[in-house]
Amino acid sequence: MENRIGTAGIAMVTIELDNEFIWHAMGDKYKTPKSTSMGTYGTHRGLTRILDALDEWGVKATFFIPGVAVEKYSEKIMEIDKRGHEIALHGYAHENFHDLTEKEQRMKIRKGKQGLEDLIGKEVRGFRLPEGECTWETMRILREEGIGYDSSLFDQDLPYLTDEKLVEIPMRWELQDFPYFAYGPGFPVGEPRIACYDEVLDNWLRELKAAYELKLCYVIKFDPQTIGSPGRMFLFEQILRELKEKNMWIATGSELEKYVREAKMV
Known part of the structure; x- marks a missing residue:
């Protein structure tokens, strides 16, 4: 993979447009106006700031979106597509795939993928698990349902081809904003204080520096409801600035999948 990376490493900027569905998936106590509003803030306020910043820095991102969002936020999804970003699948209603049977998993993947494809008129190649686990069958089901790459696991520093012939683009917990x-209410368990912005940025920049120097793949994840407030957008923009200044290859998921398959990496 070194020929394409050159001396700068790879980066993949990912956005999870979870809307209110991430909260509703946590149980009935979160299906309230207050919890719902935390998710819809990202949809109606944070998303625009993120899209504008991506435009300003000339970065194309991969947006992982629950299929159910097509029913409520079709215009938002179409705007993301119109601006040239990739649309990928993030479950159907932000369910925990570990709690689903093989048949239920297949149905959620198929329904969500079809809904997004019908809306944007393009093939959906990518998938990322919603928060939660999966089963040993999940990756096989994804491949059988036409998914080409996944970005859910934590076992490597570079994309690779799995036994199921999926391209896996590994991620890291510390490179997520959520x-x-x-x-x-009751989340996270123990309810620690919200992290200091500067300390979080320091974590992200240290990991970026290491990926750059070691020619690895830097996969960072943002959610508009957590990064899209006026006071946090400087974190997002600082990451974009560093990626551009270091001249890293900022790839979408589909671009990474194509490269891995052509390079026949294992």
Whole structure:
């Protein structure tokens, strides 16, 4: 993979447009106006800021979106597509795939994928698990349902081809905004304080520096409801600035899948 990476490493900027569905999936106690509003803030306010920043820095991102969002936020999804970003699948209603039977998993993947494809008129190649686990059958089902790459696991620093012939683009917990900033009634367990912005940025920049120097794949994940507030957008923009200044290959999931398959990496 070194020929394409050159001396700069790879980066994949990913956005999870979870809307209110991430909260509703946690149980009935979160299906309330207050919890719902935390998710819809990202949809109606944070998303626009993110899209504008991506335009400003000339970065194309991969948006992982629950299939059910097509029913409520079709215009938002079409705007993301119109601006040239990739649309990928994030479950159907942000369900925990570990709790589903093989038949139920297949139905959720198929329904969500078809809904997104019908809306944007393009093939959906990518998938990322919603928060939660999966089963040993999940990756095989994804491949059988036409998914080409997944970005859910934690076992490598570079994309690779799995036994199921999926391209896996590994991620990291510390390169996600939700664990640092999400806060709700009883979430997270123990309800620690929301993280200091500067300390979070320091974590992200240290990992970026290491990926750059070691020619690895830097996969960072943002959710508009947690990063899209006025005071946090500087974190997002600083990451984009560093990626551009380091001249890293900022790829979409489909671009990484294509490269891995052509390079026949294992």
